[in-house]
Amino acid sequence: MITVALPKGRLAQEAARLFINSSLTTIDIIQETRKLIIEDESSNIRFLMVKPFDVPTYVEYGIADMGIVGKDVLLEQGKKVYELLDLGIGKCFIALAGPKGMKEELLNKSEKTIATKFPNITKEYFENVLGEDVQIIKLNGSVELAPILGLSDMIVDIVESGRTLRENGLEVYEKLYDVSARLIINRASLKLKNKIEVIVNHLERMVMQ
CATH class of the missing domain: 3.40.190.10 (Periplasmic binding protein-like II)
Structure with missing residues (x-):
């Protein structure tokens, strides 16, 4: 199962909508954002709802395979994660x-x-x-x-x-x-989990539309 850290607060709905509109999940994450862990067994994805400043930490330490976080947080923290995609939200x-x-x-x-x-x-x-x-x-x-x-x-x-x-x-x-919000990936996860590439491709197509 792929674990995704999503930011609570102002970015939560926009981040959740990206996964829904990209057909990556069948769960209405927007309606479930009061929960801290949301599992979609049919899509084999688990979402963690965490504080925006904590997203890079969960990803860096491998608790989450990927996450969505503002560029401001990345600039401030300098965590050891891969920044793969500018999602164009939260500008x-x-x-x-x-x-x-x-x-x-x-x-x-x-x-x-x-x-x-x-x-x-x-x-x-x-x-x-x-x-x-x-x-x-x-x-x-x-x-x-x-x-x-x-x-x-x-x-x-x-x-x-x-x-x-x-x-x-x-x-x-x-x-x-x-x-703006960026998609970040855990360094080890990117090498080991093929499904991450599928997710990245889906999100990239959505952003390019």
Whole structure:
């Protein structure tokens, strides 16, 4: 049986719909997403519903043969998995953002403090792209509060529509990376399980339509 790690949350329904529309499963995963393990014996596929940041870990350690996860998570974690396919869903971008109208002032500060859920991405961008050393504060949620309350000068976060930023008096300063969901594969599984190639081909055809 092939085990697939799917992300809970905003990507769950889109990821599940890919498998349904690709005729890879006969189960309506969308209606079953409250379960943590969903087995489709007729298709010989088992789905694990896990936190998005945990998908690469399940795949890297072979608990799951493959998974669907955002490029932001892959950039942040650097796990040892194969990234085979851009699925074209969950599109957004990672941005540097801060208080509206203060872009030049804050970008020109000699000492900057950045709040983010992505400390590795933030460090890599400022050090390797901008050549700057910044203080990074790791937060797990509601990152937009940090500059509003004076915890940080700016934030690095995922942006979809930008509505949350606007409603909190913030704006995008720089677009760092485009993000979409990727299909990742465990290194050993790719070599040993022929059915994985079948699944990949089905998903690739769906994406190309």
